[in-house]
Amino acid sequence: MKTNSNSQQFHFHDFTLHNYVSLLKRAQEFYNFESFTDSIPPGSIILRHDIDLSILHAFKMAQIEEMLGIKATYFVQLHSEFYNPLDKTNFGLLRRILDMGHKLGLHFDTHFWGINSEDQLEKFISFDKELLENIFEIEIDVFSFHNNNEFTLQWSKNRIAGLINVYSSYFKEMGYCSDSVGYWRYDRLEDILKPPLKFDRLQILIHPCWWQERALPPRQRIYNLIDDNNTYLKRLWDSTLKQFGAKNIDWEEIY
Numbered sequence: 001m002k003t004n005s006n007s008q009q010f011h012f013h014d015f016t017l018h019n020y021v022s023l024l025k026r027a028q029e030f031y032n033f034e035s036f037t038d039s040i041p042p043g044s045i046i047l048r049h050d051i052d053l054s055i056l057h058a059f060k061m062a063q064i065e066e067m068l069g070i071k072a073t074y075f076v077q078l079h080s081e082f083y084n085p086l087d088k089t090n091f092g093l094l095r096r097i098l099d100m101g102h103k104l105g106l107h108f109d110t111h112f113w114g115i116n117s118e119d120q121l122e123k124f125i126s127f128d129k130e131l132l133e134n135i136f137e138i139e140i141d142v143f144s145f146h147n148n149n150e151f152t153l154q155w156s157k158n159r160i161a162g163l164i165n166v167y168s169s170y171f172k173e174m175g176y177c178s179d180s181v182g183y184w185r186y187d188r189l190e191d192i193l194k195p196p197l198k199f200d201r202l203q204i205l206i207h208p209c210w211w212q213e214r215a216l217p218p219r220q221r222i223y224n225l226i227d228d229n230n231t232y233l234k235r236l237w238d239s240t241l242k243q244f245g246a247k248n249i250d251w252e253e254i255y
């Protein structure tokens with residue numbers, strides 16, 4: 001059956017939170033978890049999370065890492081169609097992620113700004129960096145590009161607008177593992193955590209939205225996330241009207 005073959009080919013069962021715990025524990029046997037700096041020592045993993053769809057999913061992942069004593073960097077978008085980091089709930093969750101000892105980076109969207117030159121790149125990375133810094137009263141020293149293309153991948157400088165570039169030549173020299181769009185794009189994480197180790201330094205990109213309670217196809221994982229968010233917003237609407245003592249009128253009943 002097609003569904004079964006996709007499940008095996010794209011390792012649906014890898015992307016559960018339960019398996020995430022197992023993979024992190026295995027990684028801890030061989031590597032130290034380090035933050036993004038200009039010089040990464042051998043034997044290090046840098047754990048990077050680009051938040052593309054849901055801060056709630058990022059928060060759940062941050063809790064798992066805290067339980068294991070692991071620190072990661074969460075890269076936040078300021079122009080996402082899927083979440084607003086300034087809304088009350090998301091702002092609170094991101095603050096709690098910081099309180100756990102994780103870091104925030106800028107997940108920068110060149111497409112939003114329509115950037116086509118280095119000057120514009122510097123200008124708008126600085127602009128978004130300052131916004132993020134002012135909102136959370138922190139310093140941001142690293143960024144990642146959202147939705148890479150030929151334009152973004154040509155920038156291999158170690159720093160742009162003063163921020164560490166996770167796609168620089170320096171970071172490209174080390175091992176890289178990514179779950180972009182819900183499946184392993186290069187090596188499967190489980191495979192590269194088996195001795196003999198293929199890499200002495202490793203950047204792992206994990207998008208929190210792809211890791212859920214149940215093993216599902218990537219498309220269904222995102223539909224779930226969107227449905228859960230809709231349910232949350234409906235409950236928020238009902239509770240808000242109740243809080244203000246307003247009538248919440250349906251076809252037949254008033255709540």
Ligand SMILES: [Zn+2]
Pocket residue numbers: 050051052107145146147
């Ligand atoms: Zn992204």
